Amino acid sequence: MNGHPPRAGQARAEEDREFGFETRQLHAGQRPDPNTGARAVPIFQTTSYVFEDPESAAAYFNLQEYGNTYSRIMNPTVAVFEERVANLEGGCGAVAFASGIAAQAAALFTLLEPGDHVVSSTALYGGTVNQFKHLLRKMNVELTWVDPDDVDAWRQAVRPSTKAFFGETIGNPAGNVLDIEAVAEIAHSGGLLLIVDNTFATPYLCCSIEWGADIVIHSATKFIGGHGTSIGGVVTESGLFNWSNGRFPVVADPSPAYHGLQFHETFGTYGYLMKLRAETLRDLGAAMSPFNAFLFLQGLETLSLRMERHVVNAQAVAAFLESHELASKVTYPGLPGSKYRPLVEKYLPRGAGAVFSFDCAGGRAGGQQLIGGVRLWSHLANVGDAKSLIIHPASTTHRQLSDQELQAAGVGPGSIRLSVGTETPGDLIWDLEQGFACVSTKTETADAKAVTA
């Protein structure tokens, strides 16, 4: 129905070129709109798409042809965002979701079945811990928690039913840096996947797929969007994993949820992502809105520029805190004395991100006094904004965790988490000094007792 094959001259053959990150963050995934010539990515604010004819409609629903059907499953604005992230991460494709946590749930739903087992780092965002502990248990998926820094612990946790390892490339909030290559090697030797959350590093700071990660998850809400405007998430796959290795019948065998289609055989490299979209996104329904995709694309256009500045500012703020008498345990992995320094040099050569924590003198009360005394840092529950953010994890983002879990995640009762923005660094340090001036060190002993009681 689409007429004749194109002839030479109709389309210009393109030579291969390895374009740089800064070029790709602006161009990947988008070609100027063929109908209007619009240079910016148009916002296709539509639920659905008119089919050319009945046969085309059937071909789209059968996945025999790439075509738009319904915006819960695909949308041309969202597709630009997906391809751009896939390109920047070095993956074969990506699927976007309404939030990072939805992206993560969908990535796992697609490859897990009841009775399966996952090994996860303990140094995680509190929302992820909740999802794994409670939602996965409801699916009868078993979990083993490991200290991400203990490479042998990953190896020892593997069972016949294990399907995947999970870790954050830079842990939230304590700044653990995952030894991606070592953990990926253990996973692959057992035919398992390594899934990483690369939210804090972004593809600009860490190319986790090059080091062996198979699936990369982002909360796009953070540095990808970069301006605190939109909630979203995205899953990228490397395209290098052998889903037909016998461990993943859920992806390789005929799918009862898609009239017997064998996703890995039929779509090869793209099988997992096709299943993630055509089944999991279809069935969970947490689609990214076209407008949010547009805002995330605006964010991606300046990702490298912002990250360079975030890293410079984070380094300055961390150095200031390290020398301040009322701050201790500054977890920024970019500090020269950090135990993660060798891993930072290997995996994060452009910088160790901009989110970390420290302990404020005076315990829980001291931390609250500090937060009450700043005026430029915003007290809120988010990270990765161009504006600097501050929060007390033990009473907010990590509130549902037990004391033991808090400790495993590297969160103390007086821990303060910072997300260093792109303001003038001297202003950020000045404002923290204002905050420290409000901290009453007299209460330190009493408060420390109250916390441990």
Add this chain to the structure above:
Amino acid sequence: MTDLRRYQDPLTIQRVLHTASTVAIVGLSANPLRASNFVGYYLQRHGYQVIPVNPRETEILGEKCYPGLLDVPVHVDVVDVFRTPDAVPAIARDAVQIGAGALWCQFGVISEEGAQIAADGGLPVVMDRCLKIEHARYLGRMHWLGFSTQRITSVRTGLQ
């Protein structure tokens, strides 16, 4: 170890996509859930004449099926192979004999010997690549499903 990049040259791939009209699919399955059937169906939709080559069938996707390449009565622009790697050398010899325009081997169909035979016979060779995906990458709508096309361009052209 075969250096597959020799057989995955983007300019060769695009030249084949742009110039071919007839595609003989060796090992085309009549089962609509198999990858080869997906590819044949897609190519037909995009205006290529698909010629099924499969000794076990008489007609696939509405086209007469031939037992072997030597039985095909029309000029074949691309021989697209969905067979085990062992079968490729013989297919490559047939492709040279009938004066086919190119030898294309799908994902996992990797045979250095077969590639050499075709190349020595003057045929461009593409290997371990999917004809449907490459069409969708350069001319089609693969991008609409979030797959990485690896293309960077500010040229205004339509999608097929």
